[in-house]
Amino acid sequence: MTTTAFKNLRAIIQLISVLLILINIPIPAVLLYNTRFTTIEIDNLNLGYLSLSFLYKVLLIFNITLGMFASCGTNSKVKFYMRLYLFFTFLFMLGLITYILYVRNFYQNHLLTTYTTKTALSVQQKVIMSSLLFCSTGIDCDKILKERSELFIKIYLSIGSLSFILHFISFVLIKIAVNISIEKPHEGPKFVTITRAGMNTESLRNKRVMNIEEPAVVQSCII
Secondary structure (H helix, E strand, O other): OEOHHHHHHHHHHHHHHHHHHHOOOHHHHHHHHOHHHHHHHHHHOOOHHHOHHHHHHHHHHHHHHHHHHHHHHHHHOOHHHHHHHHHHHHHHHHHHHHHHHHHHHHHHHHHHHHHHHHHHHOHHHHHHHHHHHOOOOHHHHHHHHHHHHHHHHHHHHHHHHHHHHHHHHHHHHHHHHHOOOOEOOOOOOOOOOOOOOOOOOHHHHOOOOOOOOHHHHHHHHHO
């Protein structure tokens, strides 16, 4: 039978797993709404793995995968799976905090620098990106690109920070679950002392001393 402590931990972990899935709902909508921006990032500026749209997709995949892994691992009550979850979640949290710091401090500068370089070197790229951003002059394009990236950044930082907190709580709870007893120990057979009636009673176990002359007296009385 499962211990009460593990049942409580499992219930909280299940709740966190559900939240990790629910917080991803805005991500597809954000990517679809900013299709032009993601096109500029990937196709025109070639940001690749440093593009914000790529980081959104990574966050979406790992939130769902690790959330389900945490739920299935605790339901299985197999400590090997839980330790495996701890290993992958630890690596993901390191990567996530690195991405959050990059997006917060360096992404926008990297985006605008790459945009300026690309448009300065190629007139064709400048025309394409101007049509995607609906701008005419260079100053207007820079301003629009900066404004769109700021909204994109704020949404990512919000979802990413919340994801990190939920993953951290789940990590701590499963770490505790690994170090506690999952199943209650089986109780051994109980021995019951039974008091028997008859010769086992205290009064019958006591020895009585008889007088050797008693039979003769009895015999004389009979005669």
